Amino acid sequence: MFYELATSSWGDEEIAAMQRVIASGFFTMSENVKALEIEFAQYFGAKYGVMVNSGSSANLVATAALFYKKDRPLQRGDEVIVPAISWATTYHPLQQYGLKLRFIDVDLHTLNMDVSKLEQALTPRTRAIVAVSILGNPAAMDVIRAFADQHGLYVLEDNCESMDAELGGRKLGTFGHLNTFSFFFSHHISTMEGGMILTDDEELAHLCRAIRAHGWTRDLPADTKIYERKGSDFYEAYRFILPGYNVRPLELSGAIGREQIKKLPAMTVQRRKNWALFQELFGKDERFIIQRENGKSSAFSFTMILNPARQVDRDRVFGALRDADIGYRIITGGNFLRHDVMKYYDYEIVGDVKNADIAHDHGFFVGNHPHDLTPQLERLRSVLHNVV
Known part of the structure; x- marks a missing residue:
C-alpha cells in the first residue's frame, strides 16, 4: 500500500x-x-x-x-x-x-x-x-x-x-x-x-x-x-x-x-516532523477539524474530522482514499458508548457526548510513522482536496 x-x-x-x-x-x-x-x-x-x-x-x-x-x-x-x-x-x-x-x-x-x-x-x-x-x-x-x-x-x-x-x-x-x-x-x-x-x-x-x-x-x-x-x-x-x-x-x-527504547527519541523527532507537515497542509482548512496540540504531541497518527457543517458523505471520502491506496480507520475506538458491549456495563453519561458522536460519525485517522511521509501526506492532501 x-x-x-x-x-x-x-x-x-x-x-x-x-x-x-x-x-x-x-x-x-x-x-x-x-x-x-x-x-x-x-x-x-x-x-x-x-x-x-x-x-x-x-x-x-x-x-x-x-x-x-x-x-x-x-x-x-x-x-x-x-x-x-x-x-x-x-x-x-x-x-x-x-x-x-x-x-x-x-x-x-x-x-x-x-x-x-x-x-x-x-x-x-x-x-x-x-x-x-x-x-x-x-x-x-x-x-x-x-x-x-x-x-x-x-x-x-x-x-x-x-x-x-x-x-x-x-x-x-x-x-x-x-x-x-x-x-x-x-x-x-x-x-x-x-x-x-x-x-x-x-x-x-x-x-x-x-x-x-x-x-x-x-x-x-x-x-x-x-x-x-x-x-x-x-x-x-x-x-x-x-x-x-x-x-x-x-x-x-x-x-x-x-x-527500541534507544531509538525512541529519534523516532519521535521524525513523527513530529511529519506532524508539522500535516499541520501545514490541513491546519487552516475549514473543511477539516484536526487535533489541536496540547503540550508536545508524539503524533501517533493524524486524525481528521470532516466538518459536519458541510455535510460531506464520508463513505465517498473513504472510497477516494481506497482508490488512492491510502489506509484509514476509526479514531481509536470511536465513541465507546456506541458499541454493543455497553449492555454489560454499569455506567452513566454525564451530560451529552455530542463531540464524541461527531468524531465517531465524521472522523477517521491515517497513519504516522518514524520516517519521512512527505509523498504520502501530499497525496492525502490532493485526494481530500478533490473529493471534499
Missing part, C-alpha cells in the same frame, strides 16, 4: 537481539525484561517499571492493584470517571472489577477528556479517574491530577497511544498513580506484543509484580511490605498472596524493547 496505517520500526538491531535470546535458549521473562523495566522507568523518570505482555494487560493489572492496596483500596460499586473516546481495554478492566463508569464528553479539537465536566461528574462514590491521551496528543493531565488530588481520587493514566509526548516539560505516563504503555506493532515502540506499568509507589509496584504472575511472591524483593514471610523456603517458593493472572512478557520482547 502506498500509505499504510502502520509500518515496522525494526532494524538489524532488533533481529540481532532476538538471535541472542534464541541462542541463550531461555525465553520466559528474565534478564532482558528486568533490564528494560529499569531502562524504561529511567527514560520516563519513574521509580518502578513492571513489564507485561500487552498494554491491555497493563490496564488490567493496574486496575487490579488498586483493589489490593492496604489503605483505601477500590471496591466494587465505586465510580470512576472516564472519557467517551478510547480503546476497549481502557474500559474492560473497570467493568470486570465491578466499577461503575461515569462517561464524560471529549473536547472536539483535542479529542481528549473535556476537563470542564469533571466537577459535574463527581459524586460521593467517585474514587478514580482514568485519563487517556488520544493518539499522541496530551490530555490535560496537570488539570486532571490536580482535581484528583483535591478530591482524594486515584489517577490511572492510560498512555498506550501517547508514549514520549510531553506536557509542561514532563513526560506523559508519569502523572498517574499508575501509568500504562503499549508496545504493540503500530505503537511508538514495538516488542511484537508487550506493555509496561510505571509508578512511583512501591506498594503498587509490588502488587503489580505479584498480580502479573499468578499472584505469586516469587518476583518480589525480600523486603516487600505487601506480605510477611512465615514459612519454610520450600513453602515460600510457591506462595500465592493475591488473585492474579499470567500476563508475563517474553524475554524476546524485553530484548527487542531495549533496542
Whole structure:
C-alpha cells in the first residue's frame, strides 16, 4: 500500500537481539525484561517499571492493584470517571472489577477528556479517574491530577497511544498513580506484543509484580511490605498472596524493547516532523477539524474530522482514499458508548457526548510513522482536496 496505517520500526538491531535470546535458549521473562523495566522507568523518570505482555494487560493489572492496596483500596460499586473516546481495554478492566463508569464528553479539537465536566461528574462514590491521551496528543493531565488530588481520587493514566509526548516539560505516563504503555506493532515502540506499568509507589509496584504472575511472591524483593514471610523456603517458593493472572512478557520482547527504547527519541523527532507537515497542509482548512496540540504531541497518527457543517458523505471520502491506496480507520475506538458491549456495563453519561458522536460519525485517522511521509501526506492532501 502506498500509505499504510502502520509500518515496522525494526532494524538489524532488533533481529540481532532476538538471535541472542534464541541462542541463550531461555525465553520466559528474565534478564532482558528486568533490564528494560529499569531502562524504561529511567527514560520516563519513574521509580518502578513492571513489564507485561500487552498494554491491555497493563490496564488490567493496574486496575487490579488498586483493589489490593492496604489503605483505601477500590471496591466494587465505586465510580470512576472516564472519557467517551478510547480503546476497549481502557474500559474492560473497570467493568470486570465491578466499577461503575461515569462517561464524560471529549473536547472536539483535542479529542481528549473535556476537563470542564469533571466537577459535574463527581459524586460521593467517585474514587478514580482514568485519563487517556488520544493518539499522541496530551490530555490535560496537570488539570486532571490536580482535581484528583483535591478530591482524594486515584489517577490511572492510560498512555498506550501517547508514549514520549510531553506536557509542561514532563513526560506523559508519569502523572498517574499508575501509568500504562503499549508496545504493540503500530505503537511508538514495538516488542511484537508487550506493555509496561510505571509508578512511583512501591506498594503498587509490588502488587503489580505479584498480580502479573499468578499472584505469586516469587518476583518480589525480600523486603516487600505487601506480605510477611512465615514459612519454610520450600513453602515460600510457591506462595500465592493475591488473585492474579499470567500476563508475563517474553524475554524476546524485553530484548527487542531495549533496542527500541534507544531509538525512541529519534523516532519521535521524525513523527513530529511529519506532524508539522500535516499541520501545514490541513491546519487552516475549514473543511477539516484536526487535533489541536496540547503540550508536545508524539503524533501517533493524524486524525481528521470532516466538518459536519458541510455535510460531506464520508463513505465517498473513504472510497477516494481506497482508490488512492491510502489506509484509514476509526479514531481509536470511536465513541465507546456506541458499541454493543455497553449492555454489560454499569455506567452513566454525564451530560451529552455530542463531540464524541461527531468524531465517531465524521472522523477517521491515517497513519504516522518514524520516517519521512512527505509523498504520502501530499497525496492525502490532493485526494481530500478533490473529493471534499
